[in-house]
Amino acid sequence: MKKFLALSCAFSTFAFAAQADITVVSWGGAYEKSQVEAYNKPFMAQTGTKITMTSADNPAGPIKSMVESGNVTIDVADLEYTDALRLCDEGLLEPIDPASLPPAPDGTPATEDFLEGAVTECAIASMVFSNVYGFDTTKFSDQKPSTIADFFDLEKFPGKRGMRKTAKANLEMALMADGVAPGDVYATLETPEGLDRAFAMLDKIKGQTVWWEAGAQPPQLLADGEVAMTTAYNGRLFSAVVTEGKPFEVVWDGQVYEYELFGIPKGAPNKDEALEYIKFATGTQRLADQTKWISYGPARKSSLPLVGLFEDGKTEMAPNMPTAEANMKRSLRTSVDFWVDRDVEISERFNTWLTN
Amino acid sequence: MADLSANGAITGSNVAVTPLSTTDGRSLKTALAAAQSRAKRRALLLVLPLLLFILISFVLPIGQMLLRSVHNDAFSANMPVLSAWFDENPGKAPDEAAYSALVSDLRQARADKTAGLIGTRVNYDLAGSRSMFTAAARKAPELEPPYRDAVLAINADWGNPALWQAMRSASTPYTANFYLAALDMTRDPQGNIVRVEESRRIYVSHFVKTFVFSGVITAICLILAYPVAHMLATLPLGKSNLLMILVLLPFWTSLLVRTTSWMVLLQEQGVVNNALVATGTVDPANRLSMMYNQTGTVIAMVHILLPFMILPLYAVMRPIKPHYVRAARSLGASSWTAFRQVYLPQTLPGIGAGALLVFILAVGYYITPALVGGASGQMISNFIAYHMQSSLNWSMAAALAAILLAAVLLLYWLYDRLVGIDNIKLG
Numbered sequence A: 001m002k003k004f005l006a007l008s009c010a011f012s013t014f015a016f017a018a019q020a021d022i023t024v025v026s027w028g029g030a031y032e033k034s035q036v037e038a039y040n041k042p043f044m045a046q047t048g049t050k051i052t053m054t055s056a057d058n059p060a061g062p063i064k065s066m067v068e069s070g071n072v073t074i075d076v077a078d079l080e081y082t083d084a085l086r087l088c089d090e091g092l093l094e095p096i097d098p099a100s101l102p103p104a105p106d107g108t109p110a111t112e113d114f115l116e117g118a119v120t121e122c123a124i125a126s127m128v129f130s131n132v133y134g135f136d137t138t139k140f141s142d143q144k145p146s147t148i149a150d151f152f153d154l155e156k157f158p159g160k161r162g163m164r165k166t167a168k169a170n171l172e173m174a175l176m177a178d179g180v181a182p183g184d185v186y187a188t189l190e191t192p193e194g195l196d197r198a199f200a201m202l203d204k205i206k207g208q209t210v211w212w213e214a215g216a217q218p219p220q221l222l223a224d225g226e227v228a229m230t231t232a233y234n235g236r237l238f239s240a241v242v243t244e245g246k247p248f249e250v251v252w253d254g255q256v257y258e259y260e261l262f263g264i265p266k267g268a269p270n271k272d273e274a275l276e277y278i279k280f281a282t283g284t285q286r287l288a289d290q291t292k293w294i295s296y297g298p299a300r301k302s303s304l305p306l307v308g309l310f311e312d313g314k315t316e317m318a319p320n321m322p323t324a325e326a327n328m329k330r331s332l333r334t335s336v337d338f339w340v341d342r343d344v345e346i347s348e349r350f351n352t353w354l355t356n
Numbered sequence B: 001m002a003d004l005s006a007n008g009a010i011t012g013s014n015v016a017v018t019p020l021s022t023t024d025g026r027s028l029k030t031a032l033a034a035a036q037s038r039a040k041r042r043a044l045l046l047v048l049p050l051l052l053f054i055l056i057s058f059v060l061p062i063g064q065m066l067l068r069s070v071h072n073d074a075f076s077a078n079m080p081v082l083s084a085w086f087d088e089n090p091g092k093a094p095d096e097a098a099y100s101a102l103v104s105d106l107r108q109a110r111a112d113k114t115a116g117l118i119g120t121r122v123n124y125d126l127a128g129s130r131s132m133f134t135a136a137a138r139k140a141p142e143l144e145p146p147y148r149d150a151v152l153a154i155n156a157d158w159g160n161p162a163l164w165q166a167m168r169s170a171s172t173p174y175t176a177n178f179y180l181a182a183l184d185m186t187r188d189p190q191g192n193i194v195r196v197e198e199s200r201r202i203y204v205s206h207f208v209k210t211f212v213f214s215g216v217i218t219a220i221c222l223i224l225a226y227p228v229a230h231m232l233a234t235l236p237l238g239k240s241n242l243l244m245i246l247v248l249l250p251f252w253t254s255l256l257v258r259t260t261s262w263m264v265l266l267q268e269q270g271v272v273n274n275a276l277v278a279t280g281t282v283d284p285a286n287r288l289s290m291m292y293n294q295t296g297t298v299i300a301m302v303h304i305l306l307p308f309m310i311l312p313l314y315a316v317m318r319p320i321k322p323h324y325v326r327a328a329r330s331l332g333a334s335s336w337t338a339f340r341q342v343y344l345p346q347t348l349p350g351i352g353a354g355a356l357l358v359f360i361l362a363v364g365y366y367i368t369p370a371l372v373g374g375a376s377g378q379m380i381s382n383f384i385a386y387h388m389q390s391s392l393n394w395s396m397a398a399a400l401a402a403i404l405l406a407a408v409l410l411l412y413w414l415y416d417r418l419v420g421i422d423n424i425k426l427g
Helices: A002-014 A029-047 A063-069 A081-089 A170-177 A182-189 A192-206 A217-224 A234-242 A271-281 A284-290 A301-306 A336-355 B002-011 B028-067 B080-088 B096-112 B115-125 B130-142 B147-154 B161-170 B177-182 B203-234 B237-252 B255-266 B271-278 B294-317 B323-330 B335-363 B367-372 B380-389 B394-418
Strands: A022-026 A051-055 A076-080 A123-136 A161-164 A209-212 A229-233 A248-263 A331-333 B185-187 B193-195
Touching (some): A022 A029, A029 A051, A029 A234, A029 A271, A029 A284, A076 A081, A076 A271, A081 A123, A123 A284, A161 A217, A170 A248, A182 A192, A182 A331, A182 A336, A209 A217, A217 A229, A217 A234, A229 A234, A234 A248, A271 A284, A336 B115, A336 B130, B028 B394, B080 B096, B096 B115, B096 B130, B115 B130, B115 B161, B115 B177, B130 B147, B177 B394, B203 B237, B203 B294, B203 B380, B237 B294, B255 B271, B255 B367, B294 B335, B294 B367, B323 B335, B380 B394
Parallel strands (some): A022 A051, A161 A209
Antiparallel strands (some): A076 A248, A123 A229, A123 A248, B185 B193
16 A cells, blocks of 8 residues: 555646645554544644544554655654654654744743653654553452563463564563663663573563554453453553453553654645644643543653543543653663664564564 | 569569559658558557556656665765775775765764764664764764774774675665665675574565465465356356356455454454354364464455456356367266366466466565464565565665566566466456
């Protein structure tokens, strides 16, 4: 399909006339809903600009082919950090001037208000999400998993596992489960022995693992009984527990967290409106509001005190954030530089490992 | 000359030889040629839109894409001074002049914001080097001579011969490295071509797997489709048309709908497994894994590609008269001999068409393996998609696609030699 897009560049003359409505591509599910509620609805009410929200397994996917074929149909893409950096490097995203971002309510400039590393050349972070694992409480009656090592321990906690079909986050978790301190994880992964060690941990559960690709899959796998525990984005598990009343529990030990960012593809049809949208969505109040619908941490310091209750009106959100102190005891922030450098090499190895 | 002598032969030797001409005195031959070429031009004008369409929408984009497999100028275009040094000093270890060229290029890259682009290009050949370029470019404006020591002070890995080897090979825009990588090979620091370490050999095995899968799928499709097509062809038209709808209905249904239906049916907690457990055929603890593996890919793809086998077979079988087989039987042939020697040869054009169609479609299949293939059911097209969308290494995607295309063309040529392409009938 995407190949088709690239090849049909010659047909771009048939592209429909641009409208002032903007298209935002996100990840679907509970996360997308939180963006619609917290950003899109107030933005539409305030500016009258209509927002079309579409979803993809990874919104970074189609951007290069769109930009190169000159047929960009996306105005704003919700990107993972490594993808944002890589796309920016290749000149596929519009640069965003950090000075144009609105300051915090107390006047602190945006560049200081955002968490460290949250403002990049081409993309602005909206929130912090985390790769954690969750389990089905009905499957573990007497003893419950509580550490990252338990996820890799089939003897103590038998049952199928679910993991995202990427090397990223899985290797880090494997090393932490093997006793590597979070601070040493990337230094260890850079050595061939460290990489072997991570794969050896994954070997332990490989035969019992179901691989997922879209963020909405893991809660579904748990609910269907296909797996007993699975890695997932923390917000997805939270939504399944609180809104759907599923008997799942999140284990924060060994979480791997990272930023999620908004970027504008080069040549976006409504660049100005897209920039307005990003400025609006990454404002202090909007970021705080988003936590009303999903348990991802806001990327601005000034948003934290404004975090309140979930939309059900009774669940306190602060303890459910990846950035809550109790959840950060053993945690790791994804090293973007490591992954941009090594992604291809390690992915090749990961894919070889998967098929053997 | 030929017509002159012909004329001479007809008119005899005593009559003056005059070439035939039109009433306005032009030679008939030239007039005819002119008229014919006019007609040809007009005919060409008729097919011109289609020709242009194919050229613009098919040949050009594919050619441009395939060009990327050998051409990548991200390094050579953005590191001109260092590239020139590589040109002038073949095989030489980097000296102070090389480091000075490196720093001057990195300064420019810093100003043009191309350091990431350069690093990404070198990173294809040497993993882990991208961030060295971005980091060094950030610091390049403050560096002072001697540059060798200054650069090595940023990161001692700048002295790594493998890095300089990678930069040297990236300094020419044309490279065969992507083809090497697509065949699980690489160059060692001395420039020799060697296989990559075993844990990273992935593409060759997937090429093989893709062709084996496609062959298996084609064979299963043929076995399933042959009796169905035969029945459709021999039934009275009214009934066979009704049954034909059953073949065409899935053909018209969205690919995604059909694929996800198989997921519902075959997954571990799915309909088939539940039924088997309920009837006691399968132990609840050992449910069959029929989805997210090779089995899932083969089942779903056979179902999706089956109509492409049934339809050509049906088209060939329909006009075959039943008299031939009857005649063979009455002459004493057993039913097997009659089928093998009389019926089967007449259906060969349909088998050829169906098999070729199914096989070539299967080789390039991408959505279905991605959805139901899990870890073991992936095909080479899934890796092409990975390099197009995730790693953004389009040169690599192009190299993989070119090899796939070449392999298919080779098979097509073999097929033409063995079966003969004229022996194909689509209907």
